[in-house]
Amino acid sequence: MKAMIYTEYGAPNVLHLKDVEKPLPQSNELLVKVYASSVTSGTIWIRKGEFPGSKVFTVLLRLMFGITKPKRPILGVEFSGIVEEVGNGVTLFKKGDEVYGTTTGLPQGSYAEYVCIPETWKQGVVAAKPQSLTFLEAAALPVGAMTALHILKKANIQAGQTILIYGASGSVGTYAVQIAKYFGAKVTGVCSTANQELARSLGADVVLDYTKGDFTNCSEQFDLIFDAVGKLNKTTWKPLLRKGGTFCSVKSPTAEKSEYLGELHAMIAQGKLKPVIDKSYAFEGIAEAHEYVELGHKKGNVVINHHH
Template identity: 55%
Template structure:
């Protein structure tokens, strides 16, 4: 099968398309034919070993001190069940599924992967019926991160929420999730993304190229840093006295219950993945180069199989 591997940390050109053996599912695993994957911030960070100084050594000890332990990147996917082990009973052959690999065995930059049906580090479920494979692949991680952090901040109806970096993957989902809960959303993004953020449900958009959000004439219950590029000290300038600051730099937990709730929202058309661009697996280097520029809107998808 075709797969993209990396044997060393570095720029996008460390990614190589290779022919490797097709995996065989263990007793508790399913074999998934992958139709689509994405380029997440986690993929970029693992490829480049771009970890914060405080966490650099612990991260390298986990993921590989001198070279990557796991050779295939890709944290989210969609596809179909093509095979399964004798103890795997949750899915049927031919089921359309989506979820996260969380680099459990290997990632989703491959034509096939094997994953346990249920395990504590990742989630798989039937694909939302109204999403195509590209949209389904782009749903899990950004939306689960947004939901987890907003619930941590006790999102509820009537609250005023500011989302910094609203045009990225997590930010674009955070706008929609906050709106679903009945919050009033203000997004912060660049000039070219203002209409996009309004279309997702923001009632006001601050253009960071023209205005410093910390000088905004208003106070918020929640400030959500969706890109890890602002600080709590800055956010305090626009937070209410009992307001909450949350950031993608916080630890999050992927839970099946979150994915099921987000799948339900997607099927009710309350949540829609925003896809910036699509690349073929053969063009994975170009996809990573584009994401490295830091200007992607929503999600970048990798098409693997038809």
């Protein structure tokens, strides 16, 4: 099968096409023909072998993904596709099912024609694709949406609360705005001029522009502040947080759980949640997609169409 592999850390051009052996499903695994994958911001760091601005996190990343060179040559955390074959022990899925999920903790990522996914495992998730989502949309959902949901739930978001979402235009940010609205919060989004309309269209009640003047001059204090891009410093957010309020950030650990996908599916079914797709690239264009995502200004998500 065709795969996009990397055998050394570095710039997007370390990614190259190669014919590799098609994986065989174990008894607890599904063989999925991949229809779409994505380029998350985390994938960029794994390709570079470097965590921006942190030596400690870079060491941890190298311990996890390979000290001097990548241990897993096929990147790609999110996927959607169709089950082509199931192992003997699989009970939850069958051939022909439309599925999506993550490859977290698995030996192979989704930048390939096929991937083997256990029907359940500890670190990642696989589920039936919500029918209202296209394969491209489904491949953009799990990482950003589960991160936003996990962090907002940990912060104990409640109906009627006021929340400031800093970085309302990225993957985590666009999901956070929609999920916070779903929970009944009053949302103030912060993003640049070009993304004001996007944040409003996702349901933000108020949108502030971090490029124009000082958004911290807003007179309001918030029950919750969510830094969805990990770029706020304490001196900026502290005065904006109401006494007893909660600050949360994408820099905190998150978790992938099937229950989270269940909650997200309910929001999708009610028309309250939809992935924002900035651009889609062909499979051969993955390196180009990495270049774009690495600029740090994508709107929502960037996806890879394996069957364009």
